[in-house]
Amino acid sequence: MTAPGTLYGLGLGPGDPELITLKALRLLRAAPVVAYPAPTGGASFARSIVSEFLSAGQLELRVDVPMNPDPQFALKAYEVGAAAIAEHLVAGRDVALLCQGDPFFYGSFMYLFGLLASRFRIEVVPGVSSVMAAAAATGVPLVCRDDVMTVVPATLSSDELEKRLESASGIAILKLGRHFSKVRDVLDNLGLLERARYVERASLPEQRMLPVRDVDPASVPYFSMILVHRRQDPWASEET
């Protein structure tokens, strides 16, 4: 009997192919099977990050995920994907599963992980988060010393957002998209608008940074975020 293969969850970073780690690159190149989720009919962002490193001898396994907001549709799709990945693992082939950013930080990797973790050996390779890439782009620190960092998805309600943000020193608000106006109003209420920085597609050639005030809410993609740091100078005493 063949020993089962290992599933590698490879964190590939925020988008710039140069921001992948040496470890992710080594495991990617060694994997006979490369799997990645992709929106039905669209391209896989994770695959685009490492397309230059893939070789013709590698088998590619695309996991089609419908963009239907009902999670039952996604669950079905991930079950189909998990079964296809499991087949390779059972046959003794290692599978590299591509994940933009970090696999365990809001990654869609978690769905396949949840379906396969009880049956197979899984190794997760951490990656550079888009939060760190966005902070690097703005040139403003996220958190230092005794700061508290809070990361919230923009999908929360205004009340919930306000409650979470009122006491944080460093803030990252992810998954903006159509939630942008709501988030902008919450930041305005909290007096944080002037300190808030908007970053779109951090680390990619299309990267864009704007003061939050100047952003057209109609143009905000999913891959965008707002960063706020209450304390600008690491030597200054706490403001709040």
Added chain:
Amino acid sequence: MTAPGTLYGLGLGPGDPELITLKALRLLRAAPVVAYPAPTGGASFARSIVSEFLSAGQLELRVDVPMNPDPQFALKAYEVGAAAIAEHLVAGRDVALLCQGDPFFYGSFMYLFGLLASRFRIEVVPGVSSVMAAAAATGVPLVCRDDVMTVVPATLSSDELEKRLESASGIAILKLGRHFSKVRDVLDNLGLLERARYVERASLPEQRMLPVRDVDPASVPYFSMILVHRRQDPWASEET
């Protein structure tokens, strides 16, 4: 007149040399001057991550930082370091400043950045955070879907910690060291002890993971953290 050099703040990740990015490695190898902070009389952790990639032709600039808890001593040390780095930049030499983890995420890089940013071109290269590396080691997701992630330094008071942690879905508590017992008691009060995972020196050969209950408070180093994820299964509905 020579054009001034660029200061590169290189995020080198949590400790495993394979977790540095292709970009950090390229800029590190190209830099004529490599600077790093180090505790007086001790070795630089950041330098140890990339020691195998340094070459004899590179000038090394060690910034000695006394471990005195009075921040005025550190400020003085960083001012001396910043002046030495500035000399190279003025002479047109690029300087690679080594940073464990990510430069803008609780990094000591921030102090030198604060002293040099107004005078020189600085490029920050984001790195893999120890939080992501610790989560990868435990094999438990940090946050998914609508989760809120909170990162707190263990240096906060019990009351402050309790306030910050009671509503978070994903939690990372950093800089444990001598604050471990306090943090353990707070987690116990919040009913989170059984879900809490302790990770020491994530990604290094000495990495150690334990249930929080089994940790000897006297043995906890600074480079350790506790992770908690309230929701274990990404398909399950919110628990709280």
